[in-house]
Amino acid sequence: xxxxxxxxxxxxxxxxxSDGLQNVVSGMGTARDKAAGAIYVMSILADDQIEAAYxxxxxxxxxxxxxxxxxxxxxxxxxxxKEQISAIEAEEKRLGLQRKLIDAIKxxxxxxxxxxxxxxxxxxxxxxLVPDRIGKGxxxxxxxxxxxxxxxxxxxxxxxxxxxxxxKEYTINTPSGAVNIHPSRLVILPGKIAPGGNIIQANxxxxxVLSTVLSAVQRDESSSANAESLMYEAKVDVLxxxxxxxxxxxxxxxxxxxxxxxxxxxxxxxGINGALLLDADxxxxxxxxxxxxxxDIMDKFAIRVSAASGIPMTxxxxxxxxxxxxxxxxxxxxxxxxxxVHQTLWIEPELQILDECLIRSALGSRxxxxxxxxxxxxxxxxxEIAENADKLMSAAEKADRIGITSPEALGKAAVNxxxxxxAFPGLESYADEFGEDEPDDDDEGAIK
Numbered sequence: 001x002x003x004x005x006x007x008x009x010x011x012x013x014x015x016x017x018s019d020g021l022q023n024v025v026s027g028m029g030t031a032r033d034k035a036a037g038a039i040y041v042m043s044i045l046a047d048d049q050i051e052a053a054y055x056x057x058x059x060x061x062x063x064x065x066x067x068x069x070x071x072x073x074x075x076x077x078x079x080x081x082k083e084q085i086s087a088i089e090a091e092e093k094r095l096g097l098q099r100k101l102i103d104a105i106k107x108x109x110x111x112x113x114x115x116x117x118x119x120x121x122x123x124x125x126x127x128x129l130v131p132d133r134i135g136k137g138x139x140x141x142x143x144x145x146x147x148x149x150x151x152x153x154x155x156x157x158x159x160x161x162x163x164x165x166x167x168k169e170y171t172i173n174t175p176s177g178a179v180n181i182h183p184s185r186l187v188i189l190p191g192k193i194a195p196g197g198n199i200i201q202a203n204x205x206x207x208x209v210l211s212t213v214l215s216a217v218q219r220d221e222s223s224s225a226n227a228e229s230l231m232y233e234a235k236v237d238v239l240x241x242x243x244x245x246x247x248x249x250x251x252x253x254x255x256x257x258x259x260x261x262x263x264x265x266x267x268x269x270x271g272i273n274g275a276l277l278l279d280a281d282x283x284x285x286x287x288x289x290x291x292x293x294x295x296d297i298m299d300k301f302a303i304r305v306s307a308a309s310g311i312p313m314t315x316x317x318x319x320x321x322x323x324x325x326x327x328x329x330x331x332x333x334x335x336x337x338x339x340x341v342h343q344t345l346w347i348e349p350e351l352q353i354l355d356e357c358l359i360r361s362a363l364g365s366r367x368x369x370x371x372x373x374x375x376x377x378x379x380x381x382x383x384e385i386a387e388n389a390d391k392l393m394s395a396a397e398k399a400d401r402i403g404i405t406s407p408e409a410l411g412k413a414a415v416n417x418x419x420x421x422x423a424f425p426g427l428e429s430y431a432d433e434f435g436e437d438e439p440d441d442d443d444e445g446a447i448k
Contacts, residue, residue: 036158044201046213047111047148053210054110058216062212062316063309064220068105070315070339071347072098077420084363084370091139091362097354100144104189105347112191113147113205115170117181126169126180131356134362139357145172150186152204165196167204172299187354191346209309220301227298232291239263240283309333336377345372380422389423 029036039393045053075098078085084401092098100116107114118129119141134236152167163183170181191206193199199442201207210217270276278284306313312331314320357365395412400407419427 017346026095035074043211045208045214050110050208050210053214053217056216058222059221059305059316060214063213063217063305063311064106064110065210066311066315067339067342068102068109070336070377071105071343072102072375076372076374078370078372080367080370084367087362088359091358093141095142095358097142097271097358100142101187101347101351103144104187107144107146108191109209110208111147112187112203113150114187114203115145115150116187116354117143117145118185118187118357119143119170122185125185126182129184129353129357130181130361131353131366134357134360137361139361142354145186147191147203147205149173150181152199153180155204157198165199165292167199168230184353187350189350210381213305215310216301216305220298223298223301227291227294230294235289235292236287238285238287239278240285242279242281282324308361310338339377340374348374358410385422388421389418392417392421392423 024030027033033255044074054064055061078088081089104114118139118254120129120134121136121140122129149172151171151173153169153171154167155165156163156168158164166188167183169183170186171178172181173179190199191208192211193206199206220323241259244259247259266276266278302317303314306316309316312335314332316333355372356366359370376386394412396417399405399412404410415427418424
């Protein structure tokens with residue numbers, strides 16, 4: 001198909017040229033080709049349209065909520081000493097971080113932007129937040145904000161600056177007036193943005209995910225509504241009455257009333273006795289609508305919604321995809337991998353300053369070795385957990401036989417692995433509480 005391009009000429013002007021496949025006989029790529037008129041137009045959804053779609057369409061709501069909830073539902077695993085982990089998790093719970101992050105991601109997906117404000121009690125919010133200055137209990141509160149509540153300022157246009165392509169500051173309206181907020185005091189979660197991380201909307205936020213998905217959702221819901229309407233036409237009774245038109249013309253309302261009464265009694269008798277009483281000159285037929293092919297068409301629309309949203313059919317519609325022996329498990333695993341990518345490449349960097357403040361607020365200092373990882377979304381069955389535990393024990397026994405390390409170190413590693421696998425919940429804490437038995441002379445080399 002022909003594609004128009006504009007190229008600069010030697011004298012500084014431009015000329016339109018075309019390249020691509022043309023067929024004059026069929027009209028492909030020429031002015032006769034109807035597809036040649038198809039172009040893409042940027043359409044920004046208004047806030048009232050987004051709100052109406054989210055509040056009235058269950059499918060649109062699931063497209064917004066599911067990835068956000070999946071990104072935060074299993075939360076994260078801190079790698080530190082037991083007392084440190086307990087303190088950090090208690091601080092997260094006190095601040096309600098997990099719930100507020102999920103809500104902020106929902107706001108970003110729905111409205112094009114969401115944020116979490118880090119409240120440390122500072123009087124001048126326009127100054128940069130420095131995590132090293134946060135002491136124990138330094139984070140007072142966290143507040144989730146939607147795009148509409150937070151005005152993004154001028155974008156940083158200097159590529160030498162670390163915040164290139166993002167707002168230099170944000171403003172929030174309070175009862176006492178507008179307050180400027182430094183970006184470091186906010187966990188910013190923009191909506192859909194252009195490649196490279198640059199803001200693509202005029203209001204210096206991202207786009208709602210519904211901007212690219214809503215048309216597919218509307219087609220799917222329209223097909224469902226049309227199929228529902230067809231149910232009312234599934235069976236239609238057709239009655240032919242001799243001289244109907246002439247009688248209506250000549251006798252008017254009186255004949256119309258008698259006609260309606262006559263067939264009302266006929267239908268009443270049909271409903272009670274299952275028999276239809278007709279005049280010899282009347283004809284009765286029953287027309288049935290064909291539903292063949294409609295389920296396939298509706299499935300195609302659902303597949304397009306799933307593809308556009310990036311959520312597999314199993315998760316979005318609660319049904320397995322079609323096909324022999326298809327369970328949707330591979331699609332779900334692939335989707336969870338994409339959620340993990342989103343966690344590590346998009347969410348985690350935005351949480352960096354907050355996490356540094358969180359650690360200091362919980363512990364009073366920042367241990368260098370402390371870090372975390374996102375818990376897996378795919379949950380193993382009890383059978384799989386037992387099989388993994390058996391494999392871990394077999395590997396530990398083999399490692400002990402060849403003397404790969406000391407029995408004490410191997411025993412602690414095995415206890416940690418069995419605890420994290422879910423086979424023996426709490427085993428690590430119980431081992432610390434009750435200690436380890438001293439080995440007998442006959443048991444030298446056994447795993448502890």
